[in-house]
Each structure stands twice: as C-alpha cells, then as structure tokens.
Amino acid sequence: MSQRSGERMRTTRGNSKEERLPRLPVSIFEKVLIGNVAVVLFGAVVGTLVTREFFRIQEAALAFGFSFGGVLLSAAVNYTLLRIAFRPLYQLRDTISKITQGDRQARAIESSDDPLIHDLSASFNQMVDALETSRREASRMIIETQEQERKRVARELHDETTQDLASLAIRTELLRSKLHDPLLVQAVAELQEEIERTLTEMRRITYDLRPSMLDDLGLAAAIHWYVQHRVDSEQVQVDLQVDELPRYDSSLETAVFRIIQEAVSNAVKYAQMHHLEIHVHEQPSGKQLQVLISDDGVGFDPSSVRTEASGRGLGLYGMRERAETIGAHLEIQSSPGNGTKILLVVPIPQEQWEERSDADARLVSG
Amino acid sequence: MPTRVLLADDHVIVRQGLAAILKDDDRFEVVAEADDGEQAVRLAKQLHPDVVVMDIRMPNKNGLEATKEIHEALPDCHVVILSMYDDQEYVRAALAAGASGYLVKNTAASHLLAAIEEVQNGLSYLDPMAAKRVIESYTHPSVGGTRSREVDLLTSREREILVLIAQGLTNAEIADRLTISIKTVQTHITNIMTKLNLHNRVDLTRYALQNGIAE
Ligand SMILES: Nc1ncnc2c1ncn2[C@@H]1O[C@H](COP(=O)(O)OP(=O)(O)OP(=O)(O)O)[C@@H](O)[C@H]1O
Ligand SMILES: [Mg+2]
Numbered sequence: 001m002s003q004r005s006g007e008r009m010r011t012t013r014g015n016s017k018e019e020r021l022p023r024l025p026v027s028i029f030e031k032v033l034i035g036n037v038a039v040v041l042f043g044a045v046v047g048t049l050v051t052r053e054f055f056r057i058q059e060a061a062l063a064f065g066f067s068f069g070g071v072l073l074s075a076a077v078n079y080t081l082l083r084i085a086f087r088p089l090y091q092l093r094d095t096i097s098k099i100t101q102g103d104r105q106a107r108a109i110e111s112s113d114d115p116l117i118h119d120l121s122a123s124f125n126q127m128v129d130a131l132e133t134s135r136r137e138a139s140r141m142i143i144e145t146q147e148q149e150r151k152r153v154a155r156e157l158h159d160e161t162t163q164d165l166a167s168l169a170i171r172t173e174l175l176r177s178k179l180h181d182p183l184l185v186q187a188v189a190e191l192q193e194e195i196e197r198t199l200t201e202m203r204r205i206t207y208d209l210r211p212s213m214l215d216d217l218g219l220a221a222a223i224h225w226y227v228q229h230r231v232d233s234e235q236v237q238v239d240l241q242v243d244e245l246p247r248y249d250s251s252l253e254t255a256v257f258r259i260i261q262e263a264v265s266n267a268v269k270y271a272q273m274h275h276l277e278i279h280v281h282e283q284p285s286g287k288q289l290q291v292l293i294s295d296d297g298v299g300f301d302p303s304s305v306r307t308e309a310s311g312r313g314l315g316l317y318g319m320r321e322r323a324e325t326i327g328a329h330l331e332i333q334s335s336p337g338n339g340t341k342i343l344l345v346v347p348i349p350q351e352q353w354e355e356r357s358d359a360d361a362r363l364v365s366g
Numbered sequence: 367m368p369t370r371v372l373l374a375d376d377h378v379i380v381r382q383g384l385a386a387i388l389k390d391d392d393r394f395e396v397v398a399e400a401d402d403g404e405q406a407v408r409l410a411k412q413l414h415p416d417v418v419v420m421d422i423r424m425p426n427k428n429g430l431e432a433t434k435e436i437h438e439a440l441p442d443c444h445v446v447i448l449s450m451y452d453d454q455e456y457v458r459a460a461l462a463a464g465a466s467g468y469l470v471k472n473t474a475a476s477h478l479l480a481a482i483e484e485v486q487n488g489l490s491y492l493d494p495m496a497a498k499r500v501i502e503s504y505t506h507p508s509v510g511g512t513r514s515r516e517v518d519l520l521t522s523r524e525r526e527i528l529v530l531i532a533q534g535l536t537n538a539e540i541a542d543r544l545t546i547s548i549k550t551v552q553t554h555i556t557n558i559m560t561k562l563n564l565h566n567r568v569d570l571t572r573y574a575l576q577n578g579i580a581e
Contacts, residue, residue, distance in 0.1 A: 166474075195472070290519060
C-alpha cells in the first residue's frame with residue numbers, strides 16, 4: 001500500500017518540500033479508524049479500571065461522572081483528530097472559493113500526506129488547468145472570429161455598397177451637368193446631397209468596424225487617425241509620437257491597434273484627464289515595438305476590475321487576451337488619483353525583422 | 367492632341383461613370399481601363415498615358431504601390447489618386463507614393479477634368495475637402511511629430527531591483543533588502559528581462575551600467 005502510493009507521488013507533480021520530508025501515507029479513513037480504536041481502547045481500559053476501583057463502594061454518581069467525562073474526552077480527541085485529518089479538504093474548499101471569486105491562478109496544494117487527498121487535489125488542479133486552457137482558447141477564438149467578421153463586413157461595405165453609392169454620385173453629377181431646367185437641376189442637387197449624407201454615414205460605420213487605413217496604410221497611420229478622431233484636442237493636450245513603422249503581420253497590427261484603441265477610448269471615457277501621451281516606438285534593431293499610453297486622470301484599481309455578466313469590463317480583459325496572442329507583455333499601472341499608464345512591449349517575429357531590407361519594395365508607410 | 371488617360375478602378379460602374387465624363391469632352395481620351403494594380407502598371411508601361419486615374423483599394427496590387435511603380439518607371443506620367451476617403455493619412459500616403467492629384471470619389475465628377483488638366487501641366491490638384499484636412503494637420507497644435515523617443519519601460523521598483531542586480535546582490539539579498547518575497551523578486555526580474563529583451567543577469571548588469579541606471 002505504501003509502496004503503491006509512493007510511486008503515484010512521483011508521477012503527479014509535487015513541490016520540493018514534500019520530497020524532502022519522509023512521508024507516512026495514512027488516509028483519512030485510516031486516521032479516523034486509528035483514532036476511534038484508540039479512544040475505544042482508552043475508554044475500555046480506563047472504564048474497567050474505574051469500575052473495579054469504585055464499584056465496590058457503590059458510588060454510582062461517581063461512576064456516572066467518570067463515564068460522562070470519558071465520553072466528553074473521547075469526543076474532544078475525535079474532534080481534534082478529524083480536524084487535523086480533514087485540513088486538506090478545508091484548504092481545497094478555500095481554493096475553490098478563490099477560483100469562484102475570479103482568482104484564476106489559485107490552485108490546490110498537492111502535498112498532502114494522504115494519497116486520497118493528494119489525488120483529489122491533483123485531479124482538481126488538472127481539471128482547473130484544462131478549463132483555463134479551453135477558456136483561453138475560446139476567448140481567443142471569439143476575438144479572432146469577431147475581428148474576421150468585422151473585417152469582412154467592413155470590406156463588403158467598402159467594396160460594394162460605398163462604391164455603388166459613389167458611382168451613383170458620379171452619375172447624378174453627370175446628369176446634372178446636362179440639365180437646363182433650373183427646377184430639375186435643383187431636384188438633382190437635392191438627390192446628390194442625400195447620397196452624400198448616406199455616404200458619410202456608411203464611412204462612419206465602416207471605420208467603426210475596422211478602419212481601412214489599418215489594412216491600406218498600416219499601424220502608424222491608423223493610430224494617428226484614431227487618436228485625432230477620438231480625442232478632443234480642445235479639452236485634452238495630446239502628445240502623440242509614432243515612429244514611421246514598417247508593415248507587420250496583419251494579426252500583429254490588428255492586435256496592437258485594438259489595444260491602443262481600447263486604452264485611448266478608456267482614457268477618454270473615464271480618466272477626466274488633461275494630458276494624454278501616446279508613444280509608439282520601434283527599437284532601432286527592429287526586434288521590439290514599445291507602446292505607452294499614459295493619462296494624468298483619476299486612475300483606478302486594476303485588480304478590482306472584474307468582467308461582469310453584463311459584458312462591462314471586457315475592455316481590459318480583451319487587451320490582455322490580445323497581448324497574449326501576439327506574445328506581448330502588457331502592464332496596466334494605475335491607482336486612484338495617480339493616472340493610468342499602459343505599457344505594451346511587442347516582440348517582432350524574427351522573420352519579419354530579418355526580411356526588413358526588402359520591405360522597402362513593399363508598401364509606402366503612412 | 368487630346369490628353370491620354372488610363373483609368374484604373376476595380377469597380378466597373380465607377381470606371382464607366384468616369385469614362386462617360388471624359389468621353390463628353392474632346393480634350394480627353396481614355397486609352398485603356400484596368401481592373402487591378404498590376405494591370406494598371408502593365409498598361410501604363412505599354413501605352414505611356416499622360417495621366418493615370420487610380421483607385422487605392424484594388425486587388426493584386428493596391429493603388430499606392432502601383433502609383434509608386436509608375437512614378438519611378440515613367441516620370442512624365444502623372445497619377446491622380448481616386449479614394450473613398452478624404453482623411454489626411456490617405457492624402458499624405460498618396461503624395462508620398464508620387465501622386466500629383468487626389469480626388470474623393472463621390473465628388474470626383476466635378477473635379478476630374480480640372481484635376482487631370484492641372485497635373486498634366488505639372489501642377490498638383492487636391493480635392494478641396496482633402497486639402498482642408500491636410501492643412502488642418504499642420505495647424506493642429508496638439509499632435510506631435512513622428513519621431514518618438516525610447517519608451518520608459520521600467521517601473522521605479524524594477525529600476526531599484528536593476529540597481530541591486532548590478533551591484534551583484536543575489537535574489538535572496540534583494541528580497542531581504544526590499545522586504546519582499548523572493549518570488550516577487552523573481553517575478554520582477556522576469557518582467558525586466560521581457561521588457562528589455564535581455565536574457566541573463568550579465569546582460570541586465572551591462573544594461574544598467576550603459577544606461578546610467580547603476581554605476
Ligand atoms: N484610463 C482610465 N482611467 C480611469 N479609469 C479607468 C481607465 N481605464 C479603465 N478604467 C476603469 O476600469 C474599468 C474597466 O475598464 P474596461 O475597459 O475593462 O471596461 P469598460 O470600459 O467599462 O467596458 P468595455 O470596455 O467593455 O466597454 C472602467 O469601467 C473604468 O472604471
Ligand atoms: Mg473600456
């Protein structure tokens with residue numbers, strides 16, 4: 001029995017401390033059994049002694065008192081033993097409640113002496129790990145699918161609907177130039193105005209879905225465009241410094257743009273700031289992109305933000321997820337009253353900075 | 367002799383509309399139409415038009431890349447960019463690629479002829495709305511230039527730890543000095559390494575010395 005559990009120990013993961021301590025594998029069941037046998041044995045021996053000593057004098061009250069004391073004592077011993085025996089279970093319960101409250105890093109301690117408890121903790125951890133992995137996978141897929149879908153709809157609106165409207169505008173202009181009746185000219189002019197309004201609206205929708213600049217001109221242009229449109233420069237002093245950047249992988253450009261977009265949008269929505277700094281710097285070696293978004297606003301406690309069922313608080317969460325998909329390091333530094341600083345360090349995949357020399361032949365960067 | 371124009375746009379109806387405008391005026395002649403960027407470059411090299419009117423978003427090769435190639439291969443051929451957008455980012459990119467004119471599609475009908483004439487005479491022509499955007503970008507006081515400085519990557523705690531590493535302290539000693547746990551020290555060091563793209567303590571020490579963080 002001890003042989004078998006010893007082997008199992010080695011196969012499941014354990015920490016170094018438990019390897020150092022010589023272990024006495026006794027299950028809860030055995031502990032309770034041994035404890036109870038000890039109590040019964042103790043009761044029987046002491047009871048017999050007591051009975052032999054006092055029964056002759058026929059002091060029933062005293063005998064009763066001793067029995068009662070014996071029962072209390074055995075209950076106390078039992079209680080203590082069970083407490084000790086069940087401690088790993090209490091710890092497991094605490095871990096579960098931590099996870100329930102949103103601490104995804106919490107794991108059960110796997111160093112119990114009890115093979116049963118040990119196995120329980122180990123499989124519990126495996127289960128939580130597996131759930132965490134599939135949760136990550138699922139959210140990655142949601143983000144990716146949403147982005148693909150946005151891209152598709154934006155492209156369709158741009159390449160089909162907007163183009164149709166534009167050609168309509170061109171043809172009505174052609175028509176107007178051929179008309180002589182002022183009433184007709186007036187009517188066509190009104191028609192043109194309506195087309196123009198619809199076009200403006202379509203452009204807004206398309207940009208909201210996904211700015212075409214990100215695909216046509218790259219990250220730097222898209223960031224410039226977004227910041228200028230999102231931040232009211234009458235209210236906020238903006239320090240926007242973006243290096244001239246080469247074209248990166250579309251997935252990298254998208255992730256970085258979306259993270260900056262969310263950070264800037266949060267700052268505009270919540271910070272009540274006077275200054276906003278946005279720096280996007282490419283390391284001279286081309287191996288790393290450094291992004292800083294910093295406001296001097298009200299700040300907040302990042303550890304207190306939890307994703308709610310209502311879907312609020314998805315912004316910061318999405319930022320972390322996106323950073324993870326491109327292997328970037330994301331830091332959210334903020335506390336109430338001290339503004340907010342968001343730092344993103346993106347490693348550029350080797351094949352992208354190596355082929356940099358022929359990137360010149362590719363696209364004009366914004 | 368009429369001005370010879372090449373039209374490049376993947377959207378047939380837009381192209382037809384523009385062609386109709388040009389056909390109405392005998393100062394202009396449409397020599398060819400292209401559906402994509404590659405075809406546009408090929409036809410331009412083959413036919414040597416005076417002016418190319420080019421959409422930005424096209425399959426195979428986008429209008430900006432095509433403009434760059436045409437501009438380099440045929441310096442006498444002028445390109446007018448045709449776009450859905452009047453944002454200054456697009457205008458700047460078009461001009462950087464070598465275009466001499468920029469038109470926004472839906473108002474292109476009223477400006478097309480003037481634009482072609484101007485660029486053919488070696489001048490530039492911007493759609494009035496696009497021109498306004500570009501001018502705004504210069505008068506916009508709050509938005510800074512395009513060269514950024516190195517981002518300050520380290521927190522003050524991380525800086526502190528970097529100094530101690532450079533002084534040769536072990537993790538345990540650093541933990542002791544700052545009264546934090548060894549695990550926290552390790553986490554900080556991992557973060558510093560990720561951010562600075564360095565991989566060992568020797569590199570960290572060198573970085574600290576070179577950047578005047580420690581001496
Ligand atoms: N720059 C900031 N300044 C002050 N508070 C901020 C800042 N950024 C975020 N917060 C706070 O953090 C909370 C969570 O932000 P997060 O972006 O995750 O969610 P949200 O903006 O409320 O909703 P969503 O982004 O999903 O629309 C915000 O509600 C806000 O209270
Ligand atoms: Mg948000």
